[in-house]
Amino acid sequence: MNFINIDITKKYPDFVLKCSLDFNDKINGIFGPSGSGKSTILNCIAGFISPDIGKIKIKDKILYEISGSNSLRNNNISINPEHRNIGYVTQKSNLFPSMNVDENIRYGYKDDNAIKVEEIIDIMNVKNLIHRYPGELSGGEAQKISIARALARFPSVLLMDEPVSELDLESKLMVLGYLKKINKSFSIPIIYVSHDISEIVSICDKVAIIENGQIKDVKNSQLLTYISSNDSEFENIYVVNESISENSIFINNIKINTLNKLESESAVILIPSNSVILSKYELNNIDAENIFLGKIENIKSMGSKVRVFCNVGFDIVSDISEYSFKKMDLNINDEIYVIFKSENVKISYT
């Protein structure tokens, strides 16, 4: 079911944003390079930028509607940002510096909320931080509080503008894990904007691809393999909330061996693309615990290396050298063995 309908046009002297999107109540991504108009879309939804023309609707509530015709000017709708009930999380945590964590979280809290602050503090696991001030928090902790603050208003949608781009890897994985948890626990739809393909693939159900202010395509994130990406590093990220047993996890019911015993029921798993080995033939005596037979879905040349998008029951990307690629003679739809060591499976807990 489409939960969010956006159909807007915004003209700047050197840039035109033309966006028509329908999103569901899951985690929806907007992927595109810097300056492509991703943040402008979020600002329009939040009410900080007024589109020249168009309509923004969330569930049954019209937030913005301006028609091009002068005769209809009286029917124009533009709800102020404070009345839109939208959670907004930016790249920087932007916590109010003079307020402690508790005051920050309660800033937008409404007494008649379906969720209580204590519940949010509990699920975000920030009880030990509530008396601290923003200056005393790490980047990951601050961003967690920023998300908790947005949640405390029980928004009808959570807008996230590259929320983990300034975080270190560990904090990034922790925050991504919480987003899945939030969407599942509170049924709050999320619009997640990023220029990092691995973030988008790891958490989004549906992704809009934007370039130069134009929506090029809308895909399920599993099909994101067709996106051209210039990222030098690709990290395969998986958010796992179930089926964890000792020294193994399950991604889409496929068992992955890990080095250490897992400590929590939910975790974020990261497998760097340059640690994933490909083989056309089955290898029996090899020093790697994870060997899967799958299919090549797409191949992208990345200059000196080639990015191979495979599916072994779950999507996984491998970066191999151009020399290896030519030697192996790989083609789309070829059967392929995907191999990686359990020590290369990095785990972060939420």
Added chain:
Amino acid sequence: MVTEALILTIQVSIYATLLNIPLAILFGLIITRYKSRSINLTLDVLISLPLVLPPVLSGYFLLIIFSPSGFVGAFLDNLLGIEIVFTKMAAVLACSVVSFPLMARAVIIAFDSVNRDLEKIARSLGAGYTRMFFTVTLRESKYGVIAGILLGFARSLGEFGATIIFAGNIQGISRTIPLAIFQSIQTGNDNDLGLLIFCSVGLGFLAVLINYFLINKSVKYNRG
């Protein structure tokens, strides 16, 4: 005479400062938050003018405007029966005009240093303009704003030129410490002069010292 001048100086400076605070905040908000370049430029020039004009000239302009034949003075005199020139109110207005640029400039800098994203976040969290202003803009710029208020107060303590033209040099009404110092030099009253200079330097030193600490705190606060 010294005690009277000291009390009057503090009274006049406090009134002038109180008069300036809402105006400085209003101008500060318009200049830093309103996006019209022409309006901002006009306001900026208007604010800065008393800073570059000789205070005597500012006093002269006030005299023209508020004298019973001036357009504001005539209105006040005829309709409300209020005379401003050569009263304590005139001393307050003179101090207010001369000290306003210093306070307004400091407030503008303080408002400008507030991260606009914080204001956006506050709006998204349900805060209207008023709540956003008091809980975010003003709260996050408080040290800079207080420093500006104190700077304006300190400038009022030392105001001379505009006051003597617009409010005269009347004991108990407009003879503040700077005017009393002028009077003592003119009449050769060395006994009072020393004490007046001590009061003037002491008050000024205290105000500048507090201002220094507040600015320091503001810079550290903005750096996070």
